[in-house]
Amino acid sequence: AQSVTQLDSHVSVSEGTPVLLRCNYSSSYSPSLFWYVQHPNKGLQLLLKYTSAATLVKGINGFEAEFKKSETSFHLTKPSAHMSDAAEYFCVVSVRTKLVFGTGTRLLVSP
Amino acid sequence: DGGITQSPKYLFRKEGQNVTLSCEQNLNHDAMYWYRQDPGQGLRLIYYSQIVNDFQKGDIAEGYSVSREKKESFPLTVTSAQKNPTAFYLCASSSSPNTGELFFGEGSRLTVL
Numbered sequence: 628a629q630s631v632t633q634l635d636s637h638v639s640v641s642e643g644t645p646v647l648l649r650c651n652y653s654s655s656y657s658p659s660l661f662w663y664v665q666h667p668n669k670g671l672q673l674l675l676k677y678t679s680a681a682t683l684v685k686g687i688n689g690f691e692a693e694f695k696k697s698e699t700s701f702h703l704t705k706p707s708a709h710m711s712d713a714a715e716y717f718c719v720v721s722v723r724t725k726l727v728f729g730t731g732t733r734l735l736v737s738p
Numbered sequence: 739d740g741g742i743t744q745s746p747k748y749l750f751r752k753e754g755q756n757v758t759l760s761c762e763q764n765l766n767h768d769a770m771y772w773y774r775q776d777p778g779q780g781l782r783l784i785y786y787s788q789i790v791n792d793f794q795k796g797d798i799a800e801g802y803s804v805s806r807e808k809k810e811s812f813p814l815t816v817t818s819a820q821k822n823p824t825a826f827y828l829c830a831s832s833s834s835p836n837t838g839e840l841f842f843g844e845g846s847r848l849t850v851l
Contacts, residue, residue, distance in 0.1 A: 636778070659838050670742070670828055670842030671781075717780060721838035728780030 629654045629722045633729040641737050646690075646705040648732045650718035653699065659721040660701045662692055665731075666714045674716070677701065688712070708736050740765045744829050744843035751816075751823070751850050759814045759846045761829035769835045770812040774798060775826040775845075784827075787812055788835050816848060824850045 634649040652658060659678045663671040675686025682694045692703045701718060713736045718729040742763045751757045763770065769788050773781040783796030787806040801820025806812055812831075816823045826847050830840040 661838055663840075668826075668845065668847070670830075670844045671840070672842070673839055676838065719838070724835040726783070726838055726840070728782075730778060730780045 629656075629658065629720050629725070629727050631660075631718045631720045631727060631729040633716075633718050633732045635732050636730070637733045637735065639735040639737065640708045642710055643707050646703070646708045646712065646734065648703040648716050648718075648734065650701045650703065650729060651699050652701060652718070652720045654720055654722055656722050660692075660694060661719040661721065661726075662686065662690070662701075662703050663717045663719060664714050665717065671717065674703070708734075710736050710738070712736055742829055742831055742841055742843035744827075744846050746846060747844065749846060749848050751848060753850055754818045756815055756817050757823075757848065759816070759827055759829075759848070761812045761814065761843060762810055763812075763829075763831045763841075764810060765831055765833075765841060766809070767831035767833050767841070768809070769832045770806070771830040771832075771840065772796075772802075772804065772812070772814045773828045773830065775828060781828065784814065786835075823848055 630653045632651045661676045662674040665671045675684045677684045677694045685691045690705045715731045715733045720727050745760045771786045772784040782798050785804040787793035803815045828845045829843045
């Protein structure tokens with residue numbers, strides 16, 4: 628069965644410091660992986676996606692993620708956090724037509 | 739501007755009442771979805787539709803119903819049979835069910851009093 632595990636429910640960083648949000652996946656097939664962001668009381672927005680091309684994927688707002696098959700990981704990173712990055716982030720695995728969402732990681736950014 | 743519009747944004751309902759949440763898209767997308775979001779949980783799929791006049795149950799369809807009479811519209815009815823309806827409901831669409839790229843509305847928050 629396909630699943631994703633987001634290893635941290637909350638991550639706190641200071642503005643200007645790096646961000647790391649961790650995601651491990653489980654899939655019997657070659658997966659497509661996504662990161663979505665959700666600001667409070669809003670819908671989700673696609674940040675980036677991996678679909679078996681380059682293993683390092685660049686997304687919007689300076690975020691990127693690296694697909695590591697040997698570690699079954701797809702961690703999301705950003706070199707320097709901004710206050711506007713404070714939101715909830717969801718790692719998602721897609722196999723065939725089914726999407727499975729992780730439970731989310733809330734990113735807190737302090738001045 | 740193209741997008742997905744959900745209404746109402748906030749809704750209060752008494753126990754035993756049915757309520758219908760609206761979802762309209764002008765993206766010309768074939769596929770539409772309804773998800774439920776509860777605190778500390780990921781999104782769970784309620785229903786989805788890949789084409790007009792056709793829809794399938796998702797993982798938590800009990801107590802919900804949908805229709806897809808027009809490509810642009812995919813309303814969700816939360817019936818009195820839904821045991822715990824208080825939640826944040828998200829509608830989404832995609833150009834193809836195989837892409838995994840969903841466009842979301844801003845959600846409807848339903849509270850049962």
